[in-house]
Amino acid sequence: MVLIDGNNFYASCEAVLEPGLRGLPLVVLSNNDGCIVARSAEARALGIPMGIPLFQARPLLERHGVVVRSSNYALYADMSRRLMTTLAWWVEALEIYSIDEAFALMARPADGGDLSAWGRALRAAVLRQLGLPVAVGIGPTKVLAKLANRLAKRHQHGVFDLGAVADPDPWLASMPVDEVWGIGRQLARWCRLRGVATALALRDMPTATLRQKAGVVGVRLQQELAGIACLPLKTAPPAKRETCVSRSFSEPICELAPLREAIATYVSRAAEKLRQQRQRARLLTVFVRSSPFNGTSFYRNAASVELPLPSNDTAVLLAAALPLASQLLRPHKPLQKAGVLLQGLEPYEILQHHLFAPLPWEQQQRRDVLMATIDRLNRRYGAGTVRWAACGLRPSWTMRRQRLSGAATTCLEAIPNVDAAG
DNA sequence: TCTGGGGTCCTAGGACCC
DNA sequence: TCTGGGGTCCTAGGACCC
Structure with missing residues (x-):
């Protein structure tokens, strides 16, 4: 791995x-x-x-x-795509894990030897082609590959094959427990209270104790540390189970009108995501909260509606979401953030089999075509080219981005072309 | 003055069923 | 008055990740 x-x-x-x-x-x-x-x-x-x-x-x-x-997420997403395309060239199978990292499979040479030289060549190629420095960690399992990656950055000029060293234990002993993948704040505190301070100590602690605290997740983690793979490579991303759009406001919102605008904006973005994922949602939740940082009266609230039929139609989702706005507003509770959560996601095609659709089938198809057209226009001419009036024209609450980098956001062509092929 | 956003997985416990 | 046992499904909340 x-x-x-x-x-x-x-x-x-x-x-x-x-x-x-x-x-x-x-x-x-x-x-x-x-x-x-x-x-x-x-x-x-x-x-x-x-x-x-x-x-x-x-x-x-x-x-x-x-x-x-x-x-500048438009830029980072674009660079990420280029990075993943390049990586796919170099490995046997790739799992895109996040915007900036990927797990991969690569067979060892026939003598079972070191992959460090390969890693260095990969690293040099990415740097040359994309201008991006990467680190390469190699190990028998995901958790150990992660750990090797950390060590690579710290001690090994960006490449480390933990599977090729004679004795990995000293390396595990050098890794603080809170830096192990899967150990967050709570578990790290719990570990340290028991004198488990390193990856090695975590690997060797009694499994029953760990299971009691961290359940099967903890046991899997321990196995992975011991070199027994429990977390497989996922080459095809599983279908999303939920989709969320939320933002903080640049200034607190106290009134209904801007809150409705914000909710409408997030709903239409969430609907777009659904369509991109070829999914529809059954459940829509709107949530709000005040700032958790000022004073004593933290306020949070949420309201949900179950849709009569799963949908990814912006108009349908807006009609469901907007009435919730007034339920969530409280006097003297300025809101700092709101969001929309879509759950109960199912694949696109399911509706076809539904006999009791609210719209006749042809009408439904026309809605789908309309949505697809809007999405195409927005992709081609820029986000927000076609918008719902409910989103507001010049909202005052949109996020601050005072130091956005150059042209890349407004003009995708301005991103330097550093394609492997080009 | 000013504190991000979007996910997944697991578990406990309640509702409901026979 | 006395009131079983086992299963499934769903949800809320907590933990984690980047």
């Missing part, structure tokens, strides 16, 4: 677009310019922490002249 991931992926993408940024300290912000979600190596070396709010980091950023960018 191999794990390949992009180093400081978002920051690296920004530097691909603007080579002058290479070697400079650079951070990328979350949506709404809220938190730091990526740092270049230089920014990390300055001691800028991951995940902290921009306003807290500001003094440090200014002192060191750090370059700050809003996140």
Whole structure:
């Protein structure tokens, strides 16, 4: 098993677009310019922490002249596609695990030997073709490949084959337990309280104790650490079980009109996603919350509707969602975030077999064609070219993105073409 | 003043059925 | 008054991931 991931992926993408940024300290912000979600190596070396709010980091950023960018997901998604296309060339099977990482299968040479040389060649090719630095970790299981990947970044110039070393135990002993894939904050605390401080100690702790705390997930994790594969490579992504669109507002919302606009905007985006996934939803939930950070009166609420028939028609979903808005608003509870969650997803074709559709079959088909046309227009001429009036014309609550990088968002052609083939 | 977004998996417990 | 046992399905919530 191999794990390949992009180093400081978002920051690296920004530097691909603007080579002058290479070697400079650079951070990328979350949506709404809220938190730091990526740092270049230089920014990390300055001691800028991951995940902290921009306003807290500001003094440090200014002192060191750090370059700050809003996140540009159109760019990162595009670079991700190119990266995955290149990787697929190099491996026998690929699982795209996230925007910046992939698991892969690669057979060892006939003598069962080291894959490090192969890893180095892969790494060099990606750097040459895409301008993106990646790290390559190799091991008998997913968890060990992840671990090897961490070690690769730390000690091995970006490539490490944990399956080729004579004794992996010292390496496992060097890995803090909280950095093991699958150990989050809660489990890390629990482990440390029991004196289990490293990956090695986790592997060797009593299974029954671990099972009691972490269930079968914990047991699987332990097996994977011991080199017994429990997590298979998933080459075809499973169908989504739910789809969510949510955003923080740039300023708190206290009134119904902007809340309805926001909900309408998220619903129409969620409906678009559904159609792209060739799915329809049976259950729609709208949720809201106030800011969890100011004061004592945290407010959260949600309301759901079951659709009479599963749908991915924006108009149908809007009609279901908008009446929920007024149920969620409370006096003196300014909202900071809202979202739409679609569940009970089923594949597109199911409706065909439904005898009691609310619309005659031909009419239903016309709706499908209309939606497909709108999607095509928006793909071709840019998101929001065709919109629902309910989404509002110039909403004041849309997210802040004050430091968005260049043309890539407004003009996809402006992304440098660094295709492997080109 | 200012704190992201989108997922998955598992489990416990309740509803319901025979 | 006394009131079984076993199964399925669903949901909420908690943990994790990037």
